Amino acid sequence: MRVISGSARGRRLKELSGMETRPTTDKVKESLFNIIQFELAGRQVLDLFSGTGQLGIEALSRGAASCTFVDARRDAAALVRENIELCGFQTAARVVQGDALSFLSACREKFDVVLLDPPYQSNLLDQSLAALVRFDILRECGIIVCESAAEKTLTPLSPPYEQGREYRYGKIKLTVCRRIGRNPL
Numbered sequence: 001m002r003v004i005s006g007s008a009r010g011r012r013l014k015e016l017s018g019m020e021t022r023p024t025t026d027k028v029k030e031s032l033f034n035i036i037q038f039e040l041a042g043r044q045v046l047d048l049f050s051g052t053g054q055l056g057i058e059a060l061s062r063g064a065a066s067c068t069f070v071d072a073r074r075d076a077a078a079l080v081r082e083n084i085e086l087c088g089f090q091t092a093a094r095v096v097q098g099d100a101l102s103f104l105s106a107c108r109e110k111f112d113v114v115l116l117d118p119p120y121q122s123n124l125l126d127q128s129l130a131a132l133v134r135f136d137i138l139r140e141c142g143i144i145v146c147e148s149a150a151e152k153t154l155t156p157l158s159p160p161y162e163q164g165r166e167y168r169y170g171k172i173k174l175t176v177c178r179r180i181g182r183n184p185l
Contacts, residue, residue, distance in 0.1 A: 001055055004030050006061030013054055016079055024117060024147060028169050032145055033058055035167065036113065039143050040064045043112035046137075048100045048128060054078035060089045064113070070094060070096045070103045086113040100124065104131040110139045117147040126155045129177070133161050140181025145148045145171060148173050 003011045041063040047056030048070050056067035069080045077097035084093045118124035123149055151171045157163055166174040
């Protein structure tokens with residue numbers, strides 16, 4: 001597992017042992033960041049269910065201003081901290097070891113980009129999307145990228161949120177959702 005592009009390009013990231021964490025493949029990760037490449041520069045990112053932190057670290061490497069990493073597992077949060085230090089992003093990163101839904105309900109900040117990659121077999125993707133809409137922590141014109149199993153159908157979102165395009169990569173699907181708002185430019 002490595003950083004694909006940007007200031008930390010080529011840096012190898014540490015991985016968790018065991019089968020509890022399923023890192024995003026390089027092919028899917030590269031596709032994800034090609035989709036949102038113009039959404040990152042100077043933006044605040046939330047990497048929910050961060051696992052190893054590879055998605056948030058990739059965002060920082062590609063120019064995001066900051067990233068908040070959230071994972072319930074203590075060993076995952078510790079590994080994210082190690083990977084952040086390995087890439088030199090300590091000043092732009094914050095790691096929260098705790099439940100993702102609790103984080104969303106207590107969150108008092110707004111994000112431009114949210115990366116959602118929960119365990120596929122759980123119902124956490126739908127629950128997280130519902131919480132994001134309910135607590136409205138995305139800035140106008142913000143973007144949410146959901147990684148799921150290809151057969152997963154997302155629960156419809158209510159305004160001002162809308163589901164956009166889906167991209168399929170074998171057994172994996174990326175779904176892009178947006179918060180509608182006036183164009184920030």
